[in-house]
Amino acid sequence: DAKTTQPPSMDCAEGRAANLPCNHSTISGNEYVYWYRQIHSQGPQYIIHGLKNNETNEMASLIITEDRKSSTLILPHATLRDTAVYYCIVRVAGTGNTGKLIFGQGTTLQVKP
Amino acid sequence: GAGVSQSPSNKVTEKGKDVELRCDPISGHTALYWYRQSLGQGLEFLIYFQGNSAPDKSGLPSDRFSAERTGGSVSTLTIQRTQQEDSAVYLCASRNTRQGGYEQYFGPGTRLTVT
Numbered sequence: 001d002a003k004t005t006q007p008p009s010m011d012c013a014e015g016r017a018a019n020l021p022c023n024h025s026t027i028s029g030n031e032y033v034y035w036y037r038q039i040h041s042q043g044p045q046y047i048i049h050g051l052k053n054n055e056t057n058e059m060a061s062l063i064i065t066e067d068r069k070s071s072t073l074i075l076p077h078a079t080l081r082d083t084a085v086y087y088c089i090v091r092v093a094g095t096g097n098t099g100k101l102i103f104g105q106g107t108t109l110q111v112k113p
Numbered sequence: 114g115a116g117v118s119q120s121p122s123n124k125v126t127e128k129g130k131d132v133e134l135r136c137d138p139i140s141g142h143t144a145l146y147w148y149r150q151s152l153g154q155g156l157e158f159l160i161y162f163q164g165n166s167a168p169d170k171s172g173l174p175s176d177r178f179s180a181e182r183t184g185g186s187v188s189t190l191t192i193q194r195t196q197q198e199d200s201a202v203y204l205c206a207s208r209n210t211r212q213g214g215y216e217q218y219f220g221p222g223t224r225l226t227v228t
Contacts, residue, residue, distance in 0.1 A: 032215070034215070036217075038156075042221060042222075043117075043204050043206070043219030043220055043221055043222055044156065044204070044206075044217075044219045045219070046215075046216040046217060046218070049215055049216075087156075098144075098161045098163075098168065098169045099144060099146075099161070099208055099210070099215075099217070100146060100158045100161050100169060100172075101146075101148075101156075101158065101217060102158065103148075103155045103156040103157070104155060105155055106155070
């Protein structure tokens, strides 16, 4: 699975959009981009995933560049409860694949009042 | 519905003792994963189950670690002759592969402390 690079930490003001970048320059054509987050003392939580089109759900939006070498997770209106470590993971999806997740160090997002 | 549950939530054991950690996945989820997170470290994959078989055990750090799954449901992670470096939070996750589910649902973890 492709390696990802994320900034170690970011701050965001409450109510503002949080934009979390991720570089995955060696991504393959059949690899998806996944985002999970881990709030302190809890298990990781799935946020969103995508292949090449931008995706949006109730939690966030995922913007993937046309060359797929990077992506941005957007939390449109960050709240204090969004303070967490955010993990960008790239892996192959589909049947026959184990689906195991290889976590990097992630980005610690601190939402400030 | 109920999420992934793990027990115990905390376990303190003496070095050299064996421990068993339990995971109850979401009902109907065929895939089950064990991960661990050591203090200051990231999450690392340990083992993957599809049904009762474990096609990927590549993350188990030593032969002191083993896991089984019965009835396609409950899984137990066993650590024999525990060492202090085994201290970590052990996380279990499950996934619904029958419906092509991409999302892994994680439990709250078991915090293991080896003294």
